[in-house]
Amino acid sequence: MYRSIVIILVVLLQACTGKDERKDKLPYYITSDFTPHWLSEKELQGAVHQIPSFSFINQSGENVTEQTVSGKIYVANFFFTSCPGICKRLTNNISLVQEAYTANKDVVILSHSVTPETDSVARLQQYAEQYKINQQQWHLLTGQREALYRIARKSYFADEDLGEVQAENDFLHTENVLLIDKQRRIRGVYKGTSEADIRNLIIDIKRLQEER
Numbered sequence: 001m002y003r004s005i006v007i008i009l010v011v012l013l014q015a016c017t018g019k020d021e022r023k024d025k026l027p028y029y030i031t032s033d034f035t036p037h038w039l040s041e042k043e044l045q046g047a048v049h050q051i052p053s054f055s056f057i058n059q060s061g062e063n064v065t066e067q068t069v070s071g072k073i074y075v076a077n078f079f080f081t082s083c084p085g086i087c088k089r090l091t092n093n094i095s096l097v098q099e100a101y102t103a104n105k106d107v108v109i110l111s112h113s114v115t116p117e118t119d120s121v122a123r124l125q126q127y128a129e130q131y132k133i134n135q136q137q138w139h140l141l142t143g144q145r146e147a148l149y150r151i152a153r154k155s156y157f158a159d160e161d162l163g164e165v166q167a168e169n170d171f172l173h174t175e176n177v178l179l180i181d182k183q184r185r186i187r188g189v190y191k192g193t194s195e196a197d198i199r200n201l202i203i204d205i206k207r208l209q210e211e212r
Contacts, residue, residue: 025211026179026204029186032157051076051155051184056112056141056148059124064110064139066184073208074108075201077177077192078158080115081127086175090192091131094177098134100202107205109138112152114172116142156186177201181208 027036030049039048055065075097079087094109101107113119119127124140127133133140141148149172152158158174179188179201188204190197 026187034189054151056143058139059128061121069108071182072106072108074180076110078112078114078174080113081119081123093195093198096198098138112141112148116145
């Protein structure tokens with residue numbers, strides 16, 4: 001009798017607090033407005049926005065594809081090597097992620113060039129050396145402009161267009177840094193020029209590692 005009363009009280013307490021265990025986990029971002037969604041296990045069985053297959057070249061001249069990040073958490077951003085100010089701050093801040101997870105092979109960084117016509121493999125290699133980039137963990141990517149812009153806009157939602165329709169050849173620009181889980185789903189969005197935001201990203205990577 002006593003045990004039954006205790007069970008009933010526990011159930012009532014949980015109902016009153018309204019705690020949603022889903023919110024202990026990082027949200028999912030499935031639309032370009034970056035509205036966070038906390039999804040149940042059942043909802044995750046359906047179609048959830050995922051970064052598609054891709055193929056680019058890194059600063060070492062190696063092919064980087066979705067297989068490179070298979071089973072890994074990765075950070076994605078967009079930059080160009082001739083950027084005078086913002087990209088420098090962005091790269092310096094992302095270096096904090098490299099520093100925090102330098103010994104962790106399951107955390108990868110993908111930085112996509114938005115000016116692939118000038119960011120050759122050789123230029124990316126110079127940039128990597130300039131910023132002391134760990135080339136086993138941090139890939140600076142170039143390739144076909146069309147493919148880079150398509151995955152940027154359609155998959156990473158990476159364009160600060162204030163809701164305006166962008167022409168295919170319009171220059172892509174964004175300070176957003178995205179956290180991608182092992183299933184290539186967007187789990188975090190951060191302002192790359194903000195050191196505070198990047199430190200939150202570092203914490204969220206740890207949270208994502210602990211998810212089951």
